[in-house]
Amino acid sequence: MPLSTLMQTLVSGVMLGCLYAFVALGFAMILGISHSLNLAHGEIVTLGGYIGYGLWAGSGLHPLLLIPVAAAALLPLAFLWHWMLDRLPAPRALPSLALTFGWALLLQALMRVLWPGPHRLISSPSLGASTRFGWVTLNHGRAVVALAALGAIGALWLAVTRTRWGRAIRATGLDRDAAALAGINVYAATRITLVLAMALSGAAGVLLATTHYVYPTAGVELTLLAIVLTIWAGVGRLLTVLLAGLLLGIAESLTVAISGPAWREPVIACLLLASLLARPPVD
Amino acid sequence: MSAPLLSVRDLTVGYAGQLVLRGVSLEARAGRFTAVVGPSGAGKSTLLRAIAGALAVAGGEITFDGRRVDGAPAWELAARGIVLVPEGRHLWAPLSVRENLELGAFLPRARAAQDETLRVVYTLFPALEERQDARAGALSGGEQQMLALARGLMARPRMLCLDDPFLGLAPAITHRFGAALRDIARGAASVLAAGQHVGRLLRLADDAYLLDEGRVVLAGPGVALLGNERLRRTLLPLGPAPQP
Structure with missing residues (x-):
């Protein structure tokens, strides 16, 4: 592979990786803090993408402006999830797996009914342009998506490590009993976690829809991706999700550059299997 | 009485x-x-x-x-x-000694007095001040027990x-x-x-x-x-x- 192609591939991989990390964030938070597996995660991101697309097609506003609206639209799911997960007996990993798989199927079916026909893409002209820097061509849309993802991950990391409730959330995830005994309202901590996770998933959906086609079953692959990244990062470690995302993004770009797009999905699936064997996800 | x-x-x-x-x-x-x-x-x-x-x-x-x-x-x-220091310590192992103590003072009343309580706790257990940046999980058993007690005190029980x-x-x-x-x-x-x-x-x-x-x-x-x-x-x- 010529050096210029390699550079371009790596840059694309890094930008893709930022987006992937952002997509996985909501899943990683719910697993890390409420110890539940959300198998409907990909469907929720996809739903965010459809909502973003609908708002964009209806209003003509810049897609980035619609992110807060799509994020807010998913908030009822946070309260629904909290109510459901709270009823599950601990340890929640297995019962949450079955319950949220049911939700994945329901959301897929609903999206097929609500948005039939062709796949959707938010194709804003301002995001379609690109600039050339030496060997590397930078697509504006992808660069903006990567920066927005980085910003969101950074903001979340600061919130969780520096703020009073952020630290309380972390403490709840690490040891719920100890957190409650220290005076932390662990129900409130779980609710904050789910609100953040759903809002981030909605935002990720909109960003995703500017670079990837949205279709009713797109979530399956997104959930897979979230599982891979969370396992690589280690449960409860949010910043490492970014590193895992970059790794997967680069791996995918290299695979596509070397052996063509058809090999993309088998390679991701193999990476998932390898990581499951190396590091079982149940804590 | x-x-x-x-x-x-x-x-x-x-x-x-x-x-x-x-x-x-x-x-x-x-x-x-x-x-x-x-x-x-x-x-x-x-x-x-x-x-x-x-x-x-x-x-x-x-x-x-x-x-x-x-x-x-x-x-x-x-x-x-009423603050319980539970059996088995239940520390937040990946967090530092200092972070464990600060989280112990999560309640508003405790947070207002955090600096003062921290001084008291460090006087009681000087080993914790020496190791305040260490991961709680890396402490010895005795130090962990001290930290669990100290964290309980941080809540101003x-x-x-x-x-x-x-x-x-x-x-x-x-x-x-x-x-x-x-x-x-x-x-x-x-x-x-x-x-x-x-x-x-x-x-x-x-x-x-x-x-x-x-x-x-x-x-x-x-x-x-x-x-x-x-x-x-x-x-x-x-x-x-x-x-x-």
């Missing part, structure tokens, strides 16, 4: 349909060290966890500072001043409940630890401690209770219990009699 700070009446608690506590009544007074001893399986941890709100209560009453508190969740009880505070401590540290607990009971917080170290707990205790099969079978001043024949009989099958 003044009204007790904590009063437990006819408390019953069960796990999976089986009663662990079968009508326990006890009192803990302000400014005193109260000990609960008994063979393992007697219900000591269950009693402390129920008092701290970490376990659901099946029947009976818990009154703290004149108010009913049974049924309230652990974080509300912590806000009222009015009643500090300690579950097996001497478990896993080297003999040299145990002595210092006991002295620290006595100081705490005289000043910062009333102490209610349960555990297997019968002799050491009873020598520290102003008031003491012997728990057996979910019931209080003996009550009195700590040293009086130490010489009691009933205590020997209850504990004998499971280990040597405590040194008088």
Whole structure:
């Protein structure tokens, strides 16, 4: 592979990786803090993408402006999830797996009914342009998506490590009993976690829809991706999700550059299997 | 005599349909060290966890500072001043010593006094100040026990409940630890401690209770219990009699 192609591939991989990390964030938070597996995660991101697309097609506003609206639209799911997960007996990993798989199927079916026909893409002209820097061509849309993802991950990391409730959330995830005994309202901590996770998933959906086609079953692959990244990062470690995302993004770009797009999905699936064997996800 | 700070009446608690506590009544007074001893399986941890709100209560009453508190969740009880240092320490292992202590002072009242409490705690356990940037999980067993106690103190408790505070401590540290607990009971917080170290707990205790099969079978001043024949009989099958 010529050096210029390699550079371009790596840059694309890094930008893709930022987006992937952002997509996985909501899943990683719910697993890390409420110890539940959300198998409907990909469907929720996809739903965010459809909502973003609908708002964009209806209003003509810049897609980035619609992110807060799509994020807010998913908030009822946070309260629904909290109510459901709270009823599950601990340890929640297995019962949450079955319950949220049911939700994945329901959301897929609903999206097929609500948005039939062709796949959707938010194709804003301002995001379609690109600039050339030496060997590397930078697509504006992808660069903006990567920066927005980085910003969101950074903001979340600061919130969780520096703020009073952020630290309380972390403490709840690490040891719920100890957190409650220290005076932390662990129900409130779980609710904050789910609100953040759903809002981030909605935002990720909109960003995703500017670079990837949205279709009713797109979530399956997104959930897979979230599982891979969370396992690589280690449960409860949010910043490492970014590193895992970059790794997967680069791996995918290299695979596509070397052996063509058809090999993309088998390679991701193999990476998932390898990581499951190396590091079982149940804590 | 003044009204007790904590009063437990006819408390019953069960796990999976089986009663662990079968009508326990006890009192803990302000400014005193109260000990609960008994063979393992007697219900000591269950009693402390129920008092701290970490376990659901099946029947009976818990009154703290004149108010009913049974049924309230652990974080509300912590806000009222009942703080449990649980068995097995339950530290946040990946976080630093300092972060564990700061999170211990999560409650608004505790946070307002955080710097002052931190000074007190570091004076009590200088080893924690030396290792304040270390991961809690990397500390030795003794240091972890100190950190668990220190984190409990950071919440500015009015009643500090300690579950097996001497478990896993080297003999040299145990002595210092006991002295620290006595100081705490005289000043910062009333102490209610349960555990297997019968002799050491009873020598520290102003008031003491012997728990057996979910019931209080003996009550009195700590040293009086130490010489009691009933205590020997209850504990004998499971280990040597405590040194008088």
